[in-house]
Amino acid sequence: MEDDDSDGGDGAPVHGGDEDEEEEEVQHGCGGEEQKRGVCPGEDGEGGDTAVAKRAKVTTANHTTTTTLPSLSSASALGAPCAALERAGSSVTGRLAYGRNKTVKGVDHEKVMATILATSGSSAYMKRLQERSARTVRSIASKTQRWEAATPRERRRAAAVAEEAVREAQERLTFSRVYVHCDMDAFYASVEERDNPDLKGKPMAVGGMKMLTTANYEARKYGVRSAMPGYIGKALCPHLILIKPRFPVYKSVSAIFKSILRDYDPDFLSGGLDEASLDITDCVQRRMDRDLSLTREATACALVEEMRARILAATNLTASAGIACTRRLAKTCSDWKKPNGQYFLPFTLDSVTAFLRPLPIRKLSGIGNVTEELLRGLGVETVAGMLEQRAKLQLLFRPRTFQFFMHVAHGVSVPRTRTRERKSISTERTFDATSSRVQLLSILNRICSKLTAEMQEKQLAGRCLTLKVKLATFHVLQRSVTLPTPIADSSVLFAQMRAIMARELEAASPSPSRMPAVRLLGVRVSSLTFGRNRATVLDRFVTRRGNGGGDDDGSDGDCDKQGMDENEHSASRQDAVDTSSRGMTAVDEDDGDGDDGDDGDEDDMMPGLFNDEVTDMAMMGDDDGDVDGAMDDGDDGFAFSDVPPPARPLPAASHDEIGNGNSIRGHDSDNDDDDDDEVVVVEAQTPLRDASCHLAIAPTGAASTIPKSAGSPLCPVCGRHLPTENAALNTHVDECLNRHLLSSIATPDTHDMHNTAAAPTTTTTTTVSAATTTSVAARGTVEATAPTATGTPRPTSTPAPSSSFSSLQLFSSSNKKPPGQQRASSKKKKKRRKQTMQKQTATSAVDIRHALSRAAQRWS
DNA sequence: TACATACAC
DNA sequence: AATGGTGTATGTA
Numbered sequence: 001m002e003d004d005d006s007d008g009g010d011g012a013p014v015h016g017g018d019e020d021e022e023e024e025e026v027q028h029g030c031g032g033e034e035q036k037r038g039v040c041p042g043e044d045g046e047g048g049d050t051a052v053a054k055r056a057k058v059t060t061a062n063h064t065t066t067t068t069l070p071s072l073s074s075a076s077a078l079g080a081p082c083a084a085l086e087r088a089g090s091s092v093t094g095r096l097a098y099g100r101n102k103t104v105k106g107v108d109h110e111k112v113m114a115t116i117l118a119t120s121g122s123s124a125y126m127k128r129l130q131e132r133s134a135r136t137v138r139s140i141a142s143k144t145q146r147w148e149a150a151t152p153r154e155r156r157r158a159a160a161v162a163e164e165a166v167r168e169a170q171e172r173l174t175f176s177r178v179y180v181h182c183d184m185d186a187f188y189a190s191v192e193e194r195d196n197p198d199l200k201g202k203p204m205a206v207g208g209m210k211m212l213t214t215a216n217y218e219a220r221k222y223g224v225r226s227a228m229p230g231y232i233g234k235a236l237c238p239h240l241i242l243i244k245p246r247f248p249v250y251k252s253v254s255a256i257f258k259s260i261l262r263d264y265d266p267d268f269l270s271g272g273l274d275e276a277s278l279d280i281t282d283c284v285q286r287r288m289d290r291d292l293s294l295t296r297e298a299t300a301c302a303l304v305e306e307m308r309a310r311i312l313a314a315t316n317l318t319a320s321a322g323i324a325c326t327r328r329l330a331k332t333c334s335d336w337k338k339p340n341g342q343y344f345l346p347f348t349l350d351s352v353t354a355f356l357r358p359l360p361i362r363k364l365s366g367i368g369n370v371t372e373e374l375l376r377g378l379g380v381e382t383v384a385g386m387l388e389q390r391a392k393l394q395l396l397f398r399p400r401t402f403q404f405f406m407h408v409a410h411g412v413s414v415p416r417t418r419t420r421e422r423k424s425i426s427t428e429r430t431f432d433a434t435s436s437r438v439q440l441l442s443i444l445n446r447i448c449s450k451l452t453a454e455m456q457e458k459q460l461a462g463r464c465l466t467l468k469v470k471l472a473t474f475h476v477l478q479r480s481v482t483l484p485t486p487i488a489d490s491s492v493l494f495a496q497m498r499a500i501m502a503r504e505l506e507a508a509s510p511s512p513s514r515m516p517a518v519r520l521l522g523v524r525v526s527s528l529t530f531g532r533n534r535a536t537v538l539d540r541f542v543t544r545r546g547n548g549g550g551d552d553d554g555s556d557g558d559c560d561k562q563g564m565d566e567n568e569h570s571a572s573r574q575d576a577v578d579t580s581s582r583g584m585t586a587v588d589e590d591d592g593d594g595d596d597g598d599d600g601d602e603d604d605m606m607p608g609l610f611n612d613e614v615t616d617m618a619m620m621g622d623d624d625g626d627v628d629g630a631m632d633d634g635d636d637g638f639a640f641s642d643v644p645p646p647a648r649p650l651p652a653a654s655h656d657e658i659g660n661g662n663s664i665r666g667h668d669s670d671n672d673d674d675d676d677d678e679v680v681v682v683e684a685q686t687p688l689r690d691a692s693c694h695l696a697i698a699p700t701g702a703a704s705t706i707p708k709s710a711g712s713p714l715c716p717v718c719g720r721h722l723p724t725e726n727a728a729l730n731t732h733v734d735e736c737l738n739r740h741l742l743s744s745i746a747t748p749d750t751h752d753m754h755n756t757a758a759a760p761t762t763t764t765t766t767t768v769s770a771a772t773t774t775s776v777a778a779r780g781t782v783e784a785t786a787p788t789a790t791g792t793p794r795p796t797s798t799p800a801p802s803s804s805f806s807s808l809q810l811f812s813s814s815n816k817k818p819p820g821q822q823r824a825s826s827k828k829k830k831k832r833r834k835q836t837m838q839k840q841t842a843t844s845a846v847d848i849r850h851a852l853s854r855a856a857q858r859w860s
Numbered sequence: 861t862a863c864a865t866a867c868a869c
Numbered sequence: 870a871a872t873g874g875t876g877t878a879t880g881t882a
Contacts, residue, residue, distance in 0.1 A: 096872095125872050132865095211873055229872045272869045368867050400879090420877090428874065464861085474872090478863055522874085
């Protein structure tokens, strides 16, 4: 969408620090082709930094700084704290890409930056940016040093290799196809103005005090832009009007927009709700065949005028477009005539070259803030500079990265060939930083529920589970585990994540008793398996239990793929995309941390939920679940490929059947449970198989009770081979789940997060008794084994637990409620029962609730 | 695999 | 007081 305007200043980095170094490069690569480049940390430096090394680097840095980055002072490079902090502003500023490429005239950048710094310059976020900037500076220093140390021979060779790359890029640039990149102007903001004319002419932005998704042009004049926190926007423009996002509306408008595009290219690539890349070659040709007097250029331009006029007529909103010989160029051109305009880039090498040369590299898709800063430090700011310094870049970056640079510098994009299948699915949430275990567990639980609900909807299961934790300091940690079998069950997911969380937070805690403050938790599942048969044993088991009926067929196979696509319409196109541009990684790193926060992009950055306001919206259950993501709707990814789309596979998933029929339904646990703040009472409806399960499983796996069958699938809970015979299998799963549950409940002492952890880590037992009745009792010795993070089973054993409970309370997840208030409310029983029936799973719900309940009691 | 980073929208 | 969510890709150990 749109965009414009400038970004800010740049600055100087700061602090210095440490040393280490590294290097890197950016890589590129995309799946099929181009794409990103990456940097890699290691490489160069490394080692530690000896004094000599440091000195050298510093020197280099200074040099660099002096030359290209005025703000980078030697002091900062040296790491002088004070100086660094003072300059932090500028360095950080450089990373705030608000409005990056955009340029709205009349904006006083310096002033804008000063306001931003005054408003949030000392925030944890800004501090984190400084750290990252320092890393980039170090990378620049090491690269500069390397280049300076290069021998004439090395340079000559680099130059020769670079020539070859240029040649290759030029060969790839063809003029046989006509591409259009169409982008709605300030989409969300425009929709709001359209629906409320009083807003016209006034500075306005869509979003909240914490984050803005889009700003209208009036607001941009003040420096307000998307991806900027609302409070900063207010500081820049006190009269700024904030409008709450109405995603469903944007989505429907987008559908209209896309339906029009489809007439020009049924296989267009969607880039979110407001952008798309079309190949109008055929459409243009058809018109020319009809009227032989037309030129390709005139036809294309007329076609696009028409397209935009239709969009305006249908939505009452304006769009801008770019027409060129490659998707990449078309995209860049679309921002050329910004609001409500279109730009045609002649199909000749000279025109393309003339257009690209003066462009700041940041305007090239795939070159983000980090790479921009890195290249600037190396003396490259524009495409022309990139070409001029190609020998240097060739020598300093990895081949893939360098190739990517040459491609973008020539406007080339390589099409992606392989069809894309979803690789992961995730959910994450930002909240007020807290170190309360209860709260964190509650949040984690909700995240797991939401994620598994989506997975079930989409018929996905996965083996690799990753927990993401962003500390209050904005440092991000990611920890993962790979299970022997794909799972899609909330209870297993939660147990695993919780175990990891406990472990990591403890490790990160300042003092043994204190947990570090966390501001975000996220869970991702990858190594996916698709389709209805993907049902994991555990799923099937759960289903059965809950519904009774269930599948029977017994097929256990797993994978089928089908699914991911979901939706209707648009879904398929994606195949042809290319992604070429994407990411790159630049800098080195060393210090390990880093979050990601970057800047957003132009207009709508957030597909979905904004934190506060949305916090709960996520689980609202929307029927299709789409509501939130802007992207989600079937759109495909985007990319810039120039070449004609390969074939186009992907038979649009057969959602239908898949979607429902599945027996797996029912289960899912609690999504909602705690949505409101009220106290929720849950009954342990399902009888965890009363019996006492005497599982005497030998640590090693020589389970006495469980027959093992080699070759058979592994149990997601204990990691052992599952019996092939139906009855035995059921028994096993049943027992395993109980064991799992018991261990969850059991929480001996203090560590709660731990214990409950899934089988892998620990097992403990305890007696839990709750209010009433129905109870489940299990006695016996439990010994569990499960895969550890590395996949190795870790044996555990514990005393025989005995627990009985039937209903327990759990304060709503909404953190607000003080634990003390929990209390069972009979009034809500009905409601409760209803909920319960709907989700027949009990197992996971119960177990999670128990754990949380206990945790609550303990820590309240 | 596991973890960190970059990028797009 | 205080800076999003989802997904892809890559390098390195």
